[in-house]
Amino acid sequence: MAAWLLWLIGAGVLAVGEMLTLDLVLLMLAGGALGAMSVALLGGATWLQLITFIIVSGALLVLVRPIAAKHLTNRTPLQLDGVDTLIGQTAKVTQDVDSSGGRIRLGADEWTARTQHSGESFPAGTTVRILEVEGATAVVGDALE
Template sequence: MPAWLLWLIASGLFAAGEVASLDLVLLMFAGGALGGMSVALLGGEVWLQLVAFIVVSTALLVVVRPIAKRQLLDRTPEQIDGVASYVGRTAVVSERVDEHAGRVRLGHDEWTARTQLDGEAYDVGDEVRIVQIEGPIAYVSHT
């Protein structure tokens, strides 16, 4: 089996291991294995392939990994996802909403809705703001 193919397989195994660890270390080793594969394709000796692997892996670990990790960590805490992303958005009443029942349309989705305060009610076509979501129910108020 040619050496370049072994390096390619090693790179794939490192990349697959990265999926399990999510620490961005094995991914840098995968890049180093691609460096070793490149030297093998150019006809370099095994020791040169190993040197390429070590140099590329080290460079990726020292330069790329900290930048990539910082980018991932800096953006994740502020990211709002799931149903929390709907809070604050406006919706249109599709079935009269009061404290007991109702429905609103938010984009292409339709939600069961209730008013936030007792005594409030909104008629079909009214625009409301989603103020809270608990399970399948969106609590709404004035826009």
């Protein structure tokens, strides 16, 4: 089998491995394998192909990978999920809420709730803001805050 074809297969295997790890290391090694494949296509000796692989892979790891990783992490927004999406939303009090408990309606769901401070209380019909969620209980405060 031709040397260039082995380098191409190696680059493909490394690229597939990168899809499994998502660390950008194997992708840089795949780039080195493509560099070595180019030398093989030009008729370079095996030792020259290996040196090319090492140099190109090293250069990609040192120069390109940090920049690519920085762009990937900076462009990925922090995504809220689960109960964190409820924080900041407003709800209607359905049963008086104080520091010991109460009930609120958020959309079609009814939640147990309590106030953040012991002296606070909200009568039924009041609009409150969800400040945090502790288990199945929403901690609420004044909606005007």
